[in-house]
Amino acid sequence: MTIKVGIPRALLFYEYAPLWISFFNDVGAEVIVSDKSNKRILNNGTIYTVEDACIPVKLYNGHVLYLKDKVDYLFIPRIMGVYEKEYICPKFCGLPEVVKYSIKDLPKLINTKIDLTKSSNMKDAILNMGSYITTDKKRIISAYEKALIKYNEHKSSMKNTYINEQNEQIMIMGHPYILYDEYLNMNVIKKLKSYGYSCITPDNLDDDLVNEYANSYPGKIFWLFFRKMLGSCLYLIENNFFDGVIYISSFGCGIDSVVAETIERRLRRETNIPFMLMTIDEHSGEAGFNTRLEAFIDMLEWRKINENNISTHGNNLYSRENNIRGVRY
Numbered sequence: 001m002t003i004k005v006g007i008p009r010a011l012l013f014y015e016y017a018p019l020w021i022s023f024f025n026d027v028g029a030e031v032i033v034s035d036k037s038n039k040r041i042l043n044n045g046t047i048y049t050v051e052d053a054c055i056p057v058k059l060y061n062g063h064v065l066y067l068k069d070k071v072d073y074l075f076i077p078r079i080m081g082v083y084e085k086e087y088i089c090p091k092f093c094g095l096p097e098v099v100k101y102s103i104k105d106l107p108k109l110i111n112t113k114i115d116l117t118k119s120s121n122m123k124d125a126i127l128n129m130g131s132y133i134t135t136d137k138k139r140i141i142s143a144y145e146k147a148l149i150k151y152n153e154h155k156s157s158m159k160n161t162y163i164n165e166q167n168e169q170i171m172i173m174g175h176p177y178i179l180y181d182e183y184l185n186m187n188v189i190k191k192l193k194s195y196g197y198s199c200i201t202p203d204n205l206d207d208d209l210v211n212e213y214a215n216s217y218p219g220k221i222f223w224l225f226f227r228k229m230l231g232s233c234l235y236l237i238e239n240n241f242f243d244g245v246i247y248i249s250s251f252g253c254g255i256d257s258v259v260a261e262t263i264e265r266r267l268r269r270e271t272n273i274p275f276m277l278m279t280i281d282e283h284s285g286e287a288g289f290n291t292r293l294e295a296f297i298d299m300l301e302w303r304k305i306n307e308n309n310i311s312t313h314g315n316n317l318y319s320r321e322n323n324i325r326g327v328r329y
Helices: 013-026 039-047 055-067 095-100 119-131 137-157 188-194 207-215 226-238 254-270 286-306 320-325
Strands: 004-007 030-033 073-075 078-081 108-110 113-115 169-173 198-200 244-250 275-280
Touching: 004 013, 013 030, 013 137, 039 055, 055 095, 078 095, 095 108, 113 119, 119 137, 169 188, 169 226, 188 198, 188 286, 207 226, 226 254, 244 254, 244 286, 254 275, 275 286
Parallel strands: 004 030, 004 073, 073 108, 078 113, 169 198, 169 244, 244 275
Antiparallel strands: none
16 A cells, blocks of 8 residues: 655645655655645644744644645655755744644644755655655655756756746745745735736845845844845846745744844945835735835836926926926927
8 A cells, every 4th residue: 555645735745745745755755745735734724723823834834734634744844954054944943843732633744854955964864754764765865866956957947937038027036835835825926927917036036146146145144045135136136137025924923023124224325126026924915015016116117207207307207297387308
């Protein structure tokens, strides 16, 4: 009988899904991924999570609830770090406990400790993950090597795919579990495309390019994903061919309170690129979200028409006063 491993479609699933799914498939497990996020999953997760948790964690618990009676194991790794000298949000370090003490009657957890800042420990972590499915160590290592290739191919396919100086483009920033969860971000990318704008995320920029710009930052980079967003921001400043930047954050995110503020200050100080911060939680309504998005697009469209229509005396050719007077230039 094939062992079933459940992977919640939330948090770092959106960063490592190709790696995790390929690995467990190749060691002989049947991988079951929870359904796409929806209202029921979020509501269930909210019920079974402490109130002061951020919405991505509440949503994660909802995905766990979706899977708990369908699988033999739940893959909930304890991710301690990804890049050397850069810290990860504590919710990833303690995620197995967050889930365990929020939801009863769970299947067994594959809660392997993963610390990518220490490559010497990776082999032990890989073998631990695979040992729940098979005792064949060679098969486990081989599965990981194949999975890593698929993961790198997936990440490479996202680079420089949509960037074109001639297109109308908006940079969408935020953590990947917000950017790529269509329910959580209220399908913002699809909505922007309906207005005729291409959407670029930091994942579309070349990693070496992003790191080069991030390394020019005089301060220290403490947080996971801050490097990617900061490097993208500095790239925007030097290559000013984006129409706007939208940063989507979850309410109560301590890291975003620093990162989003840093991004906004640099953009406002050094460019004229419009910036908007959208903060979401489980109470956010799509109508209000849409209203703000439409207002942002209206502002961008207004700038295209009016920004350069300034007379030598400083009067806007399309100002209300001039239109009332019937002035023609």
